[in-house]
Amino acid sequence: MKMDSSTITRKNILDDVTSLLTSFGFKTSNIYDRNCFDLLARKKDILIILKILVNIDSLTPTQAEELSKISGTFLASPIIIGYKSKHNYLEEDIVYERHEIPVISPQTLCNIIVNDIHPEIFAKRGGYYVKINGNLLKNLREKNNLSLKELADISHVSRETIYKYEKGNSQTYPETAMMLEQVLNSPITESINLLETNNTKTTTLDKKIQEPIELIKLGYDIKSSNKAPFDAISERQEETEEVRQLKEKLESKLDEIEKIRAEINKKTKHHNLLITNMERNRSDNTLNKIANCTEDISLITGHDALFVLEHKKDKEFIKKIPAIYTWELKNMDNMEELIKLIKERKEEANDS
Numbered sequence: 001m002k003m004d005s006s007t008i009t010r011k012n013i014l015d016d017v018t019s020l021l022t023s024f025g026f027k028t029s030n031i032y033d034r035n036c037f038d039l040l041a042r043k044k045d046i047l048i049i050l051k052i053l054v055n056i057d058s059l060t061p062t063q064a065e066e067l068s069k070i071s072g073t074f075l076a077s078p079i080i081i082g083y084k085s086k087h088n089y090l091e092e093d094i095v096y097e098r099h100e101i102p103v104i105s106p107q108t109l110c111n112i113i114v115n116d117i118h119p120e121i122f123a124k125r126g127g128y129y130v131k132i133n134g135n136l137l138k139n140l141r142e143k144n145n146l147s148l149k150e151l152a153d154i155s156h157v158s159r160e161t162i163y164k165y166e167k168g169n170s171q172t173y174p175e176t177a178m179m180l181e182q183v184l185n186s187p188i189t190e191s192i193n194l195l196e197t198n199n200t201k202t203t204t205l206d207k208k209i210q211e212p213i214e215l216i217k218l219g220y221d222i223k224s225s226n227k228a229p230f231d232a233i234s235e236r237q238e239e240t241e242e243v244r245q246l247k248e249k250l251e252s253k254l255d256e257i258e259k260i261r262a263e264i265n266k267k268t269k270h271h272n273l274l275i276t277n278m279e280r281n282r283s284d285n286t287l288n289k290i291a292n293c294t295e296d297i298s299l300i301t302g303h304d305a306l307f308v309l310e311h312k313k314d315k316e317f318i319k320k321i322p323a324i325y326t327w328e329l330k331n332m333d334n335m336e337e338l339i340k341l342i343k344e345r346k347e348e349a350n351d352s
Contacts, residue, residue, distance in 0.1 A: 008054060008083055009054065010052055010053065010054050013052050013054070013081060013083065013106055014031055014038060014039070014052045016106060017039065017050065017052060017081055017106060017109065018031070018039065020109065020110055020113055020114075021039075021041045021113065024043075024113050024114065025043050026041040026042065026043045026046075026113075027041065027042050027043070027299070027300060028040070028041045028300070029041070029296045029297060029299075029300045030292075030293065030296045032228075032229050032293065035228055035229055036051065036062075036063045036064075036066040036067045036070065036228060037049045037050060037051050037067055037070065037078075037228070038050055038051055038052045039052070040076075040297060040300040040301065041300070042300050042301070042302070046077075046195050047074060047075070047076040047077070047197075047300075047301060048076060048077045048078075048079055048194075048195060049067065049070060049071050049074070049076045049077070049078050049079070050078075050079055050080075050081055051063070051067060051078075051079075051080050051081070051101075052080075052081050052082075053080060053081070053082045053083075054082065054083045054084065055082065055083070055084055055085065055086065056080060056082035056083075056084070056085050056090070056096065056098050056103050057085050057086045057098070059080060059098045059099060059101070061099050064098065064099030064100070064101050065099070066228065067101060068099075068100065068101060069223075070228055070233075071197075073223060073233050073235070073273070074233075074273070074301055074303070075197050076197060076301075077194055077195055077196065077197050078101050078102070079101075079102055079103075079104065079109070079194055080098060080101050080102065080103040080104075081103075081104065081105070081106055081109055082096075082103050082104075082105065083105065083106070089105075090103070090104070090105040090108075091105070092105060092107045092108055092111070093108055093111060093117070093119040093120075093121065094108070094119055094121045094122065094123055094128065095108075095119050095121070095122040095123070095192050095194065096122070096123045097122070097123070097124070102192075102194050104119070104194065112194065112195070118191035118192055118193050118194070119191065119192050120189045120190065120191050120192065121174055122192060127173065128173070128174055129171050129172060129173060129174070130171075130172060130173075130174050130177045130189045130190075131170045131171060131172075131189060131190045131192075132165045132170040132172060132177055132180070132188050132189060132190070133170070133188055133189070133190050134165055134166045134167060134168045134169075134170050135166075136186075136188050137162075137165055137166050137180070137184075137188050138166040140184040140186055140188065141162075141166075141184070144184060148162050148163055148166075151180075151183065151184075154183050155176070155179050155180050155183055156179065157176060157179075170190075177189050212276075212278060212308040212326060212329065215234050215274075215276070215308065215329060215338075218329065218332060218334065218335050218338055220234040220235060220274065220335070222234050222276065223235060229290070229293035229294070229297065230275050230276070230277055230290070230293065230294050230297065230305075231276060231277045231278050231280075232276045232277075232278075233273055233274065233275055233276060233303075234273070234274040234275075234276045235272060235273055235274075243264055246260055246264050273301075273303040273304075274303065274304055274305065274306055274342075275294055275297060275298055275301070275303055275304070275305035275306075276305070276306060276308065277290050277291075277294060277305070277306070277307045277308070277321075278307075278308050279307070279308065279309045279310050279311065284313075287307065287318050288318060288319060291307070291318040291319035291320070291321045292319060294321055295319055295320045295321055298321070304322075304339075304342055304346070305321050305322075306321060306322045306323070306324050306342055307321055307322070307323045307324070308324055308325075308326060308329070309323050309324070309325050309326070310325070310326050312325065316345050316348060316349075317345050317346075317348065317349040317352075319349075320346070320349045320350065321349070322341070322342045322345035322346055322349065323345070324338070324341060324342070324345075328341070
């Protein structure tokens with residue numbers, strides 16, 4: 001995936017990334033220009049949301065915040081694909097960062113997707129760093145019958161530094177890690193799997209809007225998006241007994257908190273989000289354009305979508321997206337009635 005720097009454009013990168021992902025089994029969305037993300041891609045349980053830039057410094061804080069929140073809501077991995085910064089070209093197999101979103105070069109993405117080679121080095125202010133597996137370091141030290149001081153003396157670092165690494169404060173310079181690996185005759189650094197959702201810091205979309213009120217009354221949280229090709233995401237708030245038990249377990253075992261939270265996410269992430277669009281006096285032509293984008297995103301993420309319409313249009317779907325009227329929502333007693341109606345109208349749309 002090497003590129004000629006003299007002819008590089010954002011479209012070149014987008015085309016190459018899309019081709020790479022589809023060639024290796026990813027289902028990709030349409031390209032969404034002038035949004036906080038450009039591309040969605042899914043392969044089995046992996047869902048990534050990509051923003052493509054030539055110069056990564058052009059990413060704005062607002063774009064990054066919205067990208068992070070959408071990724072957190074969808075339980076997806078946000079990744080910026082870039083070619084250079086203001087001062088330098090991005091190096092291969094190094095993870096950079098802009099506004100707390102991971103950034104990699106197109107070639108690094110290629111190495112991850114094609115060869116399953118995940119980077120180990122990340123760039124931060126002050127230089128390059130790696131993460132040491134503290135438990136592995138301790139096991140190797142004890143296997144070699146070395147005390148903390150003996151390993152520290154051989155590796156030319158302090159005893160406190162070795163102790164700190166073994167206790168999990170593992171950020172260090174690559175040169176230090178290489179020195180320890182030479183002494184212990186074994187790799188001790190951890191790779192960075194950007195395709196895992198728990199490897200990136202994300203939040204979720206804010207509850208900024210109070211429409212459609214009919215969905216809120218049915219028990220949905222409405223989380224708005226200002227920089228995405230849809231209006232909002234509606235999230236069900238009910239909990240199964242299985243999830244309740246997991247949350248109790250979470251409170252009682254603080255040392256397993258991240259593992260249990262991931263388990264909760266796996267149990268609840270399916271069928272609990274609705275990609276939501278409102279009428280807002282939009283023309284039929286505009287609603288059709290929104291429907292095309294929404295159908296694409298729904299297929300990639302695996303979450304249902306709907307339009308909430310106020311005015312009678314004598315239609316039960318727009319393109320392939322179910323249309324639910326506010327008077328229908330008012331007559332519903334629970335979420336199950338809505339889910340059933342969405343399913344029925346999806347089937348009608350697919351049969352039409």
